Amino acid sequence: MSKTILQVPVSKELKERAEEAASKQGFSSLQESVRIFLNELSQGSLKISFEPVVRLTTKAESRYEELTKDLESGRNVESVRDVKNLMSKLNENYHRNFKKNFRKRISPHENLVKKFEERLELFLKNPKNPLLKDHALIGKRIRLRAFSVTGDIRVVYFMAGDKLYLLDVGTHAQVY
Numbered sequence: 001m002s003k004t005i006l007q008v009p010v011s012k013e014l015k016e017r018a019e020e021a022a023s024k025q026g027f028s029s030l031q032e033s034v035r036i037f038l039n040e041l042s043q044g045s046l047k048i049s050f051e052p053v054v055r056l057t058t059k060a061e062s063r064y065e066e067l068t069k070d071l072e073s074g075r076n077v078e079s080v081r082d083v084k085n086l087m088s089k090l091n092e093n094y095h096r097n098f099k100k101n102f103r104k105r106i107s108p109h110e111n112l113v114k115k116f117e118e119r120l121e122l123f124l125k126n127p128k129n130p131l132l133k134d135h136a137l138i139g140k141r142i143r144l145r146a147f148s149v150t151g152d153i154r155v156v157y158f159m160a161g162d163k164l165y166l167l168d169v170g171t172h173a174q175v176y
Contacts, residue, residue, distance in 0.1 A: 006038075054146065056139035060176055064137075064144055067097055067167045068158060077165070083121045098166045105153075105170045112153065116169070119149045124164075137176070146175065 010018075015030070022033040040046040056064070070076050076096050080086040106112045122129055132147040137156065144167070146154045154175050156168040168175045 006034075053136050053138050054176055056137050056144075056176055061139040063097075064139070064156070064167060068144075071158060071160070071165050071167075083117055083124065086120070098168060101174075102169050105174065112149070115153075116149050116155075119147065120155070123147055123155075 018033075019030045022030045025033070027033040027036075037046070041048075102116075106116055119132060123132055123134075127134055127147070134145060134147040137144040137146055144156060144158055146156045148154055149169070152171045154170065154172060155166060156175050158165040158167060
């Protein structure tokens, strides 16, 4: 086997952080982790995706902690079959937080209601559709995720098996 040296200019700080991360993941060296990565990449057996992560504020963490307790206990939870059914139930009965915020932040704007319906339908068909900009939320409950309805409107949700729980909806500043 002939060998080639691959040189990648990086800052000293980045190299040190990467060495530490490689060590934490069980690699004997950064070089070993890069070699394995390149081998998997060259064989086409590696799918690479970059997913932004959003850190929740302390206030948002507390709010979502309460909401997930409700979900786990089955309080204030309503089941729906599809987007049309969900939209009719939002006018009746749904988790109090999502329903309240949907009515206050989205319902007054017909264009946002329509966009919400479109994006929720898209999410139900393919949660990884790039238009949704789906991403994890970092906090006490790292199981929470969010997707975009518009450039600034987000839906915070929780998945349990094949069940989708909508927790909050609003602008970036309102939900995070």
